Amino acid sequence: MSTVTADSATAVAPAVDLRGVSRWYGNVVAVNDVTMALTAGVTGLLGPNGAGKTTLLHMMAGFLAPSRGEVLVGGAPTWRNPSVYRQLGLVSEREAVHGFLTGWEFVLASAKLHRLPQPEAAARRAIDLVELADAQDRRISTYSKGMRQRTRVAAALVHDPQVLLLDEPFNGMDPRQRMHMMELLHGMGEAGRTVLFSSHILEEVEQVSGTVQVIVAGRLAASGDYRHIRRLMTNRPHVFTVSSSDDRALAVALMGQPSVTGVELDAGGLTVRAGDYGTFTRALPKIARGAGIRLRRVLPADESLESVFSYLVES
Ligand SMILES: Nc1ncnc2c1ncn2[C@@H]1O[C@H](COP(=O)(O)OP(=O)(O)OP(=O)(O)O)[C@@H](O)[C@H]1O
Secondary structure (H helix, E strand, O other): OOOOOOOOOOOOOOEEEEEEEEEOOOOOEEEEEEEEEEEEEEEEEEOOOOOOOHHHHHHHOOOOOOOOEEEOOEEEOOOOOOHHHEEEEEEEOOOOOOOOOOOHHHHHHHHHHHOOOOOOHHHHHHHHHOHHHHHHHOOOOOOOOOHHHHHHHHHHOOOOOOOEOOOOOOOOOOHHHHHHHHHHHHHHOOOOOOOEEOOOOOHHHHHHOOOOEEEEEEEEEEEEHHHHEEEEEEEEEEEEEEOOHHHHHHHHHHHHHHHHHEEEEEEEEEEEEEEEEEHHHHHHHHHHHHHOOEEEEEEEEEOOHHHHHHHHHHH
């Protein structure tokens, strides 16, 4: 977990610090006792739909009050604290932009809302950063989805905030637009900004960020280095459906394996429960070969992200 250690005098204070944060809507608990600290660089906030990602981001941005706990940005509470807004930018999930404005007008309006001393210079810098200068004088209604998204990022960055929060920024983008947005986020992280983006897609997070916060049903399920979390996800018990040239003989051979915890045989083939993914998938071809059996099909039966997430929560 990316906590700041007290033993190091040079430890960097987290830009975003959540301490025992909960938020409920009536009797729905959207966020449940979350503690996390974010420092410079890009972090992915990974979780299935309805996990509480938007609620967390909105509390960080000062749009929502926590029901319990503290949400700090730069050491100050975000709720009802306009001075914090100068340090952060939020790109929300919904894509509402005024299509009749040009990209330039939209970003400039944001600079003026922030009452920046030189709004034109700030708008120019933000537009250059997202590489939209060529299209800045066209109406937003003529932009592609990716260009609209970049316009919104420019508007959120116009005041050069230390913290940038993005809610599902890759939704609906084609691969090229995705790549461009990923490079943009990378660059901002490398420049020392604290960037947090939410996603429900594991691969998306893997490509952009080495650090992940996994949120499931309002709780922080796992946190830290992506590879560590990936291992947690693959080292869990797995169920496979297997069909072969002789399912009955294969069932007998598999039952003798320590990595196998259960085998069921029916007309459709075998359902095999294995202790972990790697050991079983390495052992299976050898076992089949040893018994003179040909494998026809091996499919993981429980690979939905939902099942991976619920495993993380239960473990
Ligand atoms: N204004 C609200 N009133 C009541 N319940 C809400 C409200 N906003 C969110 N919720 C509930 O809180 C939970 C978390 O929602 P949230 O939008 O934060 O999740 P999410 O991870 O961002 O999901 P998604 O990706 O689908 O937006 C869900 O059960 C949702 O139905």
